[in-house]
Amino acid sequence: MSVTVYDGKMNDTFKDLKFSVTLNGNNFLLWKRTTLNVLGGRKLTKHIESTYEELKAIDESMVEETWKQYDLNVLSALHCSLDTSILEGYSYCETAKELWDTLTSVFGNETNLTRVYGIKKALGSLNQEESDFNTHFGKYRSLVAELEMLRPFTTDAKVLRERREQDRVFGLLLSLNSSYTDVIQHILRDEK
Template structure:
């Protein structure tokens, strides 16, 4: 029996080439890991063009196509964004598309994130080996973006960038959008320029907040001035109402207890004595009550009490007797 042309590993289209999956920020470490994996399988030539596609009529075309599609499956399985490249014509075409989209982009944002993560990383519940592995991965990725150099110009530029990174990392969460906007520039502004941008944003926020407060205050004032009196909630009597039946303030004729005894509170219904029209009008006149208090007592009013409800009924009975 002939030996199989491919091992089980080589013919598995669901295999991943690396534990590092491609996303928007890690092209360089991903491309290095995938290149090593393809080189170890003697398939790197399919993505770098060293193994060219034969003419479609060639007897070797079918074998080449089989291997190329296998490599393309591995590449797609090694990304988090496979749907973007799923219709690539070949593995080399896919490789070039990924490089054009992510390999030439500005990596300032990724450097900032790596430095921020390194500064805040804690061991937590990880073992020392796991913790060291996390640090090493970030150090290695940072070395890809910032390879070692003795060029004074490059070193000075990196030192200025680090100051900007520290400044942006110290900003509050309300500046997240501004921070992202600055980091996505093709070239970082100068430190002074970044400070000016942040100050302008702070002033803009203050102005917008003040305008919002003023708008809310105007809206509340408008609602208050145009609100119907019937919609107001009062605690106690309403001074804007006057009863046309007893001429008293605080209610209207439809709510008058004298005219509508069924509206009287329970504690007043339990008192005894007749109620007549005009009683409340006289009771509201404090000067009248003060001037005639002695007369009421000398003319034989019985059971005079300081209870307001009983006083109303007693005084009504007195007036009725007159």
């Protein structure tokens, strides 16, 4: 599909606009990173960063109808990048920015202890089994990269103490049997 860009010229901004990762609720950071790459490469991030009114204040020549056309295309593409179970809950969002902000609020808690715990659990149970080394290493590296995004390097003594305490709690929780799953989830939700 070709659409008219803001300056009136034709281009292929939305042709084959697809995202390589489907948001399933457990992979927000990967989804966000790959989605930003696709949108940024087509100069469409303004649709998830700003409203029409905010941009109109900066650029008075912006045409609302064209903005809405672009925004609906970005919104539609974002919808296509969501797992069906997530799409059903968030299809009410009317703009790309509203959907982006809502998903970020729900899934993008970068201090999400539940996700840190899940990654540490996955790392602890990761086995090569029948996969080749490159596949195994790719899974390992992906988990480590996500953990590094959730817990970036710091020299802040307070943050380091908090992480050390969290790791002690994770160690205990990881040693519990599956009958404690609900208790573990409750602890992780309440943990600061």
